Amino acid sequence: DAKTTQPPSMDCAEGRAxxxxxxxxxxxxxxxxxxxxxxxxxxxxxxxHGLKNNETNEMASLIITEDRKSSTLILPHATLRDTAVYYCxxxxxxxxxxxxxxxxTQLTVWP
Amino acid sequence: xxxxxxxxxxxxxxxxETATLKCYPIPRHDTVYWYQQGPGQDPQxxxxxxxxxxxxxxxxxDRFSAQQFSDYHSELNMSSLELGDSALYFCASSPPLGLxxxxxxxxxxxxxxxxxx
Numbered sequence: 001d002a003k004t005t006q007p008p009s010m011d012c013a014e015g016r017a018x019x020x021x022x023x024x025x026x027x028x029x030x031x032x033x034x035x036x037x038x039x040x041x042x043x044x045x046x047x048x049h050g051l052k053n054n055e056t057n058e059m060a061s062l063i064i065t066e067d068r069k070s071s072t073l074i075l076p077h078a079t080l081r082d083t084a085v086y087y088c089x090x091x092x093x094x095x096x097x098x099x100x101x102x103x104x105t106q107l108t109v110w111p
Numbered sequence: 112x113x114x115x116x117x118x119x120x121x122x123x124x125x126x127x128e129t130a131t132l133k134c135y136p137i138p139r140h141d142t143v144y145w146y147q148q149g150p151g152q153d154p155q156x157x158x159x160x161x162x163x164x165x166x167x168x169x170x171x172x173d174r175f176s177a178q179q180f181s182d183y184h185s186e187l188n189m190s191s192l193e194l195g196d197s198a199l200y201f202c203a204s205s206p207p208l209g210l211x212x213x214x215x216x217x218x219x220x221x222x223x224x225x226x227x228x
Contacts (some may be wrong), residue, residue: 034216038154041199041222041224042199042221042222043115043122043203043220043221044154044201044203044218044219045219045221046217046218049216087153091113097142097144097159097166098156098159098169099144099146099154099156099203099217100153100156101146101153101154102153103153103154107157109176111197
């Protein structure tokens, strides 16, 4: 049921920007792109979401391509506490409500 | 800010026993979701409730049932427990659509770790 593809792992130096890609080529017009993360065995944490415009909040920025088939989550200054599994999720339309967690990307931030 | 509360945080049961997990959503949130995360797995959707009515159902075993009460808290009842039910169980809540637009961002609780021996 997962509609997204993410690299299984990435790493980033502390203080540098972490750019996490996601492909969602079958996204439909009324579906949003959500990003969540899960720090080891904790509850998933909402990060950001968007429809077609780029979005920014206190945690991250979300860049969505014009054709909406892919997006990038940007953590501008990664810290050790950002080490987590990051999930890109497409939600909305007929599947409004339930979240499909795919394999996600394990981001490791190193000192 | 208030978060989703789940109780208990840890639960140990024997095979064939019954367990009840509780979830208290963020105040004024009207939708509750339950997810199961097995060891080394990603969270899987089980069931959701909107305004005390079941709104969606995923891969939830027939041995499990759930409901949402008038104060919007929810309980997940699990009977005839099996070893494979050992997992983290997360509850999430989302605000009324009118407050969040079309989307319903879900906010997760800390989870209940169920161990079946």
